[in-house]
Amino acid sequence: MTSAAPLPLRWRTATVIARRPETSQVATLVLDVPGWPGHRAGQHVDLRLTAADGYQAQRSYSIASANDGTAVAITVERVADGEVSPFLLDEVRISDDLELRGPIGAYFVWNPEAGNPLLLIAGGSGVAPLMSILRARAQAPDPPAARLLYSSRDEASIIYRDELDRMATATGGPGILYTLTRERPTVWSGALGRIDRAMLERVGFPPTDEPLAFVCGPTPFVEQVAADLVALGYPGERIRTERFGPTGAVG
C-alpha cells in the first residue's frame, strides 16, 4: 500500500503564519511546523486544542498544500455547532501556536511518478486534499493528464476558485469542471446538478487509459461516486476514497 515505511508520529508545535479567507464559511490557515519531515499529496494532520481546564478536542484536516519546506496549509470549513472549526476560523490569529500531529496517511496519497491519468472528484471542502494533489502536480516535471470534477452548492462556495481557474488555463493544466447543486446562475459555463454516472463518463477517462481516481467529500457523496466509477469499469484498486463528515475524527 505504501512505498515508504511510516515515520513515528508525535505532537509538534505549529505556528500560524498566514490565513486566507476562501469563502464565507471557509478559510485556509498556513502553519509553520519546525522539523516538518515533508508530506505526500493527499495526507492529513491531526490538530489538538486544549482548553484552560484541560479539556482536549482533536480533529483531522487534509493538507491542502504541496510539500513546501516547513509550511503546511489546511483549509477549514465551519461546522455548525462544531467545537474546533469555529475556534480555528474566529479565534486563531497570526503567530498563535497550535498542536499538530502528522503527516498521516498511506493510502489516499498521490505519487507524482505515477503516470496514470488523474481523475479528481470533490464534493464541497473535499477539494482540499485534491488541491494538494493538483499543486504537487503543478510542480512535477512530467505530470500526467488530470481532470477535476468539483461539486459545490453554489458558485460562492467554490474554494480555491481563482487558483483553479489559473491552473486550468495554464499550459498542461488540468481540465476542471464545476457543477452546482443548489443554484443556477444566469451566466454559468460549468455543469448543473449532482455528479452522476453520465457526468463521470463525460468528464472521466475511459478505464482502458488506466486512470487513477481520487474521490473526497461527504460519505454519501463518496460512496455514490465510487459506486458509479465501479459501474463505469474503474477497478476498485484504482479508486481512492476519503470520506469526511461533521462527525468522526475528521471535521
Place this chain on the structure above:
Amino acid sequence: MTDEVHPLDGNAAAGPLSRLFTSDVSGAVVVCGGCGREGAIATLALYGRDTGLVLRCPTCGTVNLRVLDTGPTIHLDLRGSVRMSVRLALD
C-alpha cells in the same frame, strides 16, 4: 455532530492509533476474521470518534478492530481480525 451513521475511512484512525503503535499504521494490512479480505487499515470503515473507534470490514461488516482510549490506557480488541501486518521504519 448528529450524523453518526456514516462511517469514515480507517485513514482517520491513524492518528489516534499512533498513540499505541507510535507510527502511522494507516497502511498496515489487516486480514478480516469474517471473510478473509486483506486490506489496509485506511480502507476499513471507521465508526465513532475520539475515545472510542470501531473499524469494520467494508466487504462483510465484521468488526476488525476496536480501540478505546481512556487517556492513561488504550484498549485494542483485535478479535475480528486474523492478522495485522505493520511495516516498520528501518533505522
